[in-house]
Amino acid sequence: MGKKIYSAYGHIKQLAEEELKGLKKAGVEAVIKMVPETLPEEVQKKMHIAKFDYPVATVDELVNYDGFLFGFATRYGSAPAQFKAFMDATGQLWFTGALKGKVAGVFQSSAGAGGGQESPALTFMPHFAHHGIAFVPMGHHPHLSVLTEARGGxxxxxxxxxxxxxxxxxxxxEKELAEYQGEQFGKFVNRLQ
Ligand SMILES: Cc1cc2nc3c(=O)[nH]c(=O)nc-3n(C[C@H](O)[C@H](O)[C@H](O)COP(=O)(O)O)c2cc1C
Incomplete structure (x- = not known):
């Protein structure tokens, strides 16, 4: 299992770590990786973008995984351009159908409640469709009905x-939801074996 994230300030990183706990609960072997940064160093500095220790993913390694959980720090209601750049480099994998039959899920972070808790997922679907990757949604969890506190998901x-x-x-x-998603996704991946 490969987990690809883009996190500028650590929110997605934290959720990814909860997702990993859930995946492990399901008995799935998984790693967290960052997609490559595309912003110039100078812009990163101005934006105070943090550096995390997770290794940077390569496009070629995608074939090695049964599934992917993509963690998006929302940009203008969509996935970060860093993800678009990463996926745009998968042409050879598309051409050979190398990712067909794999599964993917997404989790996201946005500044506000209406800023991108659904639209990054929605707008990223064509990447999965074109590759023949099956999307696995989180589905319902009682936490999604909680209206007494601000929450993402x-x-x-x-x-x-x-x-x-x-x-x-x-x-x-929110962390419990991420762990839940990881476990559900892991169970789904196990059923494919
Ligand atoms: C260029 C840019 C565009 C953004 N667009 C949105 C947006 O459309 N909606 C929103 O709620 N937050 C938006 N944000 C806020 C980020 O989504 C937020 O900083 C991020 O989710 C935090 O996660 P991270 O710490 O993992 O990077 C934007 C931030 C930047 C820098």
Whole structure:
């Protein structure tokens, strides 16, 4: 199992770590990797983008995994351009049908509740369709019915709200959703063996 993330300030990184716990609960072997950064160093500095220790994924290694969980730090209601660049480099894999039959899920982070808890998932679907990768949604969990506190996450996948300045950190409820998604996704992958 490969987990690909793009996280500028650590929110998606934290959710990815919860997803990993869930995957492990399901008995799945999984790794967290970052997609390559595409912004110039100078822009990264201005944006105060953090550096994380996770290894950077290569397109060629995608064939080695049964499934992928993609973690999106929302950009303008969509997945980050870094993901688009990564997927745009998979032409050879598409041509040979190398990713056909694999499975994918997504989780996301946005500043606000209406800012991208569903649209990054929705707008990324063509990548999966064109590759013949089956999308596995998170589906319902009782936490999604909680309206007494601010929360990210949707039927598409777990999520967190970072606030405009990035100061809000993933809540217990959001982390539990991420772990739940990881476990459900892991169980799904196991059924494919
Ligand atoms: C260029 C840019 C565009 C963004 N667009 C959105 C957006 O459309 N909606 C939203 O809620 N947040 C938006 N954000 C906020 C990010 O989604 C937020 O910083 C991110 O989810 C935090 O996750 P991270 O710490 O893992 O990077 C944007 C941030 C940047 C830098």
């Amino acid at each position: 949707s039927f598409w996948g777990a999520g967190t709200l970072a606030s405009t300045d990035g100061s809000r950190q993933p809540s217990t409820l």
